[in-house]
Amino acid sequence: MSSHVSIAIIGAGMAGLSCARVLAAGGVQVRLFDKGRGPGGRLSTRRAQTPLGELRFDHGAQFFTARSDRFRQLVRQLETGGHVARWNPRWAPGHEDGAERWTGTPGMNQVIKALSDGLNVSWSQQVSAIERRADGRLSAITATGDQLGAFDAVLVAVPAEQAGALLRPLAPTLADEADAARSAPCQAVMALFDPPVAAAFDAWRGDDPVLQLAVRETGRPGRGGPDRWVLHATADWSRAHLEEPPEVVAEGMIAAFRDLTGAPLPLWSAAHRWRYARVEAPASAGSGSPAGWNGAVRIGCCGDWRIGGRIEAAFLSGEALGQAVLAEFAPVS
Numbered sequence: 133m134s135s136h137v138s139i140a141i142i143g144a145g146m147a148g149l150s151c152a153r154v155l156a157a158g159g160v161q162v163r164l165f166d167k168g169r170g171p172g173g174r175l176s177t178r179r180a181q182t183p184l185g186e187l188r189f190d191h192g193a194q195f196f197t198a199r200s201d202r203f204r205q206l207v208r209q210l211e212t213g214g215h216v217a218r219w220n221p222r223w224a225p226g227h228e229d230g231a232e233r234w235t236g237t238p239g240m241n242q243v244i245k246a247l248s249d250g251l252n253v254s255w256s257q258q259v260s261a262i263e264r265r266a267d268g269r270l271s272a273i274t275a276t277g278d279q280l281g282a283f284d285a286v287l288v289a290v291p292a293e294q295a296g297a298l299l300r301p302l303a304p305t306l307a308d309e310a311d312a313a314r315s316a317p318c319q320a321v322m323a324l325f326d327p328p329v330a331a332a333f334d335a336w337r338g339d340d341p342v343l344q345l346a347v348r349e350t351g352r353p354g355r356g357g358p359d360r361w362v363l364h365a366t367a368d369w370s371r372a373h374l375e376e377p378p379e380v381v382a383e384g385m386i387a388a389f390r391d392l393t394g395a396p397l398p399l400w401s402a403a404h405r406w407r408y409a410r411v412e413a414p415a416s417a418g419s420g421s422p423a424g425w426n427g428a429v430r431i432g433c434c435g436d437w438r439i440g441g442r443i444e445a446a447f448l449s450g451e452a453l454g455q456a457v458l459a460e461f462a463p464v465s
């Protein structure tokens with residue numbers, strides 16, 4: 133493959149990075165642009181200023197499973213590098229299902245940090261449009277109208293609801309596929325307890341009208357410090373409270389957590405709204421393809437929303453797109 137082929141990827145989450153790694157290994161020059169201030173996406177780790185100093189919370193995805201050979205291979209590499217570890221929490225009684233779970237160490241965003249290593253990623257770079265230049269090549273355009281280079285292809289690796297608008301002008305069929313996917317929101321609360329929560333478990337999930345998951349941050353590999361928890365609300369509760377002020381969200385979710393665990397009032401808490409958290413209806417139900425690629429206009433898309441709401445799905449979608457793009461460019465190299 134000619135190293136003169138130059139490709140931009142919008143979004144440096146698991147999908148964008150997985151795609152970039154396939155392309156880079158195939159000899160393509162890849163640039164990634166991500167609006168986040170640093171590595172994370174939905175595998176974020178928040179540094180919060182609390183009365184007990186700066187503390188870290190994984191407020192997005194808490195863990196992942198690995199089922200396919202390809203993803204298991206990546207997880208093994210990440211484990212060898214010290215970037216992930218098995219997570220065997222003490223589940224609340226009746227909640228253990230025997231699944232093999234993994235988490236980033238010391239935080240979930242370490243997975244994204246490790247995967248972006250060696251790649252050309254520009255953070256704090258929000259792309260608002262893809263345009264065709266007069267010379268036929270493509271450019272990513274920022275909200276302030278800046279052109280972020282000239283590329284042979286542009287790939288969109290952002291949540292479906294944000295992908296649609298980027299794809300629509302030049303690749304309307306891919307935009308239709310993105311619009312067909314649907315994500316559920318998730319309200320998340322980070323809470324610090326002093327005195328600690330007396331519960332004899334580090335993870336809870338179950339049947340509750342408010343909460344779907346509660347995880348003790350300090351019960352996870354590579355984490356220490358004061359007792360802190362991350363709470364995730366159910367999709368229904370999150371939807372019903374999507375536009376509520378964060379303090380109101382935190383109050384409702386902490387009340388539910390205290391009912392479940394007998395926890396004291398937290399010393400500090402904060403809420404974070406994930407507007408597009410987990411895929412409820414993937415696009416592949418309609419398109420049948422783990423990634424979208426239009427060779428005529430040289431625009432593609434990938435993300436968990438092509439397959440299903442899991443980190444592994446984002447990885448597999450990114451790889452599939454990378455391979456489709458390599459196949460397109462190989463004959464002309």
Ligand SMILES: Cc1cc2nc3c(=O)[nH]c(=O)nc-3n(C[C@H](O)[C@H](O)[C@H](O)COP(=O)(O)OP(=O)(O)OC[C@H]3O[C@@H](n4cnc5c(N)ncnc54)[C@H](O)[C@@H]3O)c2cc1C
Nearest residue numbers: 143145146147166167173174193259409435436442443446
């Ligand atoms: C609360 C929560 C809990 C979850 N729990 C689990 C779980 O237990 N297990 C599991 O497997 N998965 C879980 N997930 C889902 C998992 O996090 C996602 O499936 C996966 O991270 C998706 O990766 P992605 O690369 O497709 O998207 P993302 O991680 O969202 O990456 C997209 C990237 O694009 C960037 N971006 C967006 N728009 C633009 C733009 N216009 N310009 C530039 N950059 C842009 C974003 O900053 C982001 O970094 C959870 C997610 C959340 C939010």
